[in-house]
Amino acid sequence: MPLVYVALGSNQGDPVAQLRAACQAMNELTGSQLLACSSLYRSAPMGPQDQPSYVNAVVALQTSLEPEALLDQLQRIEQEHGRVRKAERWGPRTLDLDILLYDKQxxxxxxxxxxxxxxxxxxxxxYPLAEIAPQLQMPDGVQLVSLLENCPRGDLQALPFFIQQPDARSDLTPHG
Known part of the structure; x- marks a missing residue:
């Protein structure tokens, strides 16, 4: 089955709970299994700065869903968690799920x-992607470590919580 990496973000409601629930929902998708989850990170919003900081993570998901079918399911999960798509790019949202990589496609x-x-x-x-896939190579052959070298960490802050490996079945636990 294809290996997919999905970015998660939220800055509305209870972002930590939103990400935890999204991970659970992805693990329950037909023909899919959550394999790994990064720690949670806080970052300043992109675009308009008059909104709360984001909480972000990345997960590894194995799925039999084709890319656009997976996109449909991720958008369904977003909507179930109160996501309203607006014309404003980079505005506040309860949940944002983005497919980063789909195998080497x-x-x-x-x-x-x-x-x-x-x-x-x-x-x-x-940074969350590197946490769960440090040796990852992009479809064009570029190593993830090379991308990290050219992307300053900036204000990115690890939070005192992380989403555990799915087999632990306690999706969110205090770090440390």
Whole structure:
């Protein structure tokens, strides 16, 4: 089954609870299994700064769903958690789920771009991704470690909670 990396973000409601619930929902998708979850990170919002900081994470998911079918399911999960799509790019949201990588595929369709556009410049994506897949190689052959070298950590802050490995079945536990 394909290995997929999904970025999670939230800055509305209870972001930690939103990410925990999203992980559980992804693990329950037909033909899918959550394999690994990063720690949680706090970052300043992209775009308008008059909104709360984001809580972010990245998960590894094995799935039999095709890329656009997975996108449909992730958007369904977002909607179930109160996500309202607005014209405003980078505005506040209860839940944001983005497919970063889908195996070694490169996809450029009207609905989906994989690897996720601009992931190479987003510390809130690269650092959690490196935590669960430090040896990862992008579809174009670039090593994740090379992307990290060119992406300063900035204000990215690890939180005192992390999402445990799925087999632990206690999705969120204090760190330390």
């Amino acid at each position: 490169v996809i450029n369709s009207p609905r989906l771009q994989i690897p996720h556009y601009h992931m190479h410049a987003r510390a809130f994506v690269l």
